Amino acid sequence: MDMQNLINQNMIKLGLDAKDKKDVIKQLTKVLKKEGKLIDEETYIFDVLEREKEITTGVGKAVAIPHGKSCGVKETSVVFARLKNQVDWDAIDGNPVKLVFLLAIKKEDANNTHLRILSKIASKLMDDEFLNKFLNAENEEVVVNAISAIC
Template identity: 30%
Template sequence: MELEELLDEDIVELDLKATTKGEVLRELSKLLLAHGYIDDVEGFVSDIYAREAEGITGMGDHIAIPHGISSHAKRIGIAIGRASSMIEWESYDDEPVTLIFLFCIHGAENSGTYTTKLQAEAELARRLGSVGVIDKLQHVGSKEELIDVLTK
């Protein structure tokens, strides 16, 4: 599955209201629930925190890529949120984040969907590493533009 297939404007929020990590995860999870990606917000968020306990998901450059590998996930996708203020998050550069890419994965580690997640993460990281992409994502004016920046 290609990265483009995991991007859905319905699960993108360019104006997150959240001001904490927990609020961000719940706000994005509510989007996932509203669009049929998960069946339970609190169960899904609990599974995200279980994964967070295994390692840092703040990648640096004000980006976090948390993972929701969960029995509460019904479809694979990536919820994307952008905050107008910095959100405290454990990160490799000890900086807060403003862009969050929340992977929603059903199944278990070493399953086919987990392999898809790894491939999509690698592709996302490659694209985020392209010159100017992060700055463009911080300033896009629409969900369509955000997805276009990530897919071109």
């Protein structure tokens, strides 16, 4: 799997202003739609929010990795946001979220691809140096390069 095919600079939002996690998901879904990655925006949002009901995707260290395996997805993708203000995400460490990696997974990619992307991002984010690249990124290119470097 080539991570650099999952994201581009238009799919990076630095300083996203959102009031809560549902607002974050909706705003990032609009980015996916604009980039032609979705078939049906509402179906995808529904699937992501249903997944959120199962167990939190707030993985700690101010990071959330919400995701949806959905027939509303045209092309498996990742969209990233660094939030202007932290948002409560019911994270496992109890802290609010600043960084959000929203995964849009085609139904056909639901098993292996979904788990590989999730695993690669989550494991790399345990490295504080890697995490700081996202917290301190000056532009979208820095974020795309960091995500693309995940092999």
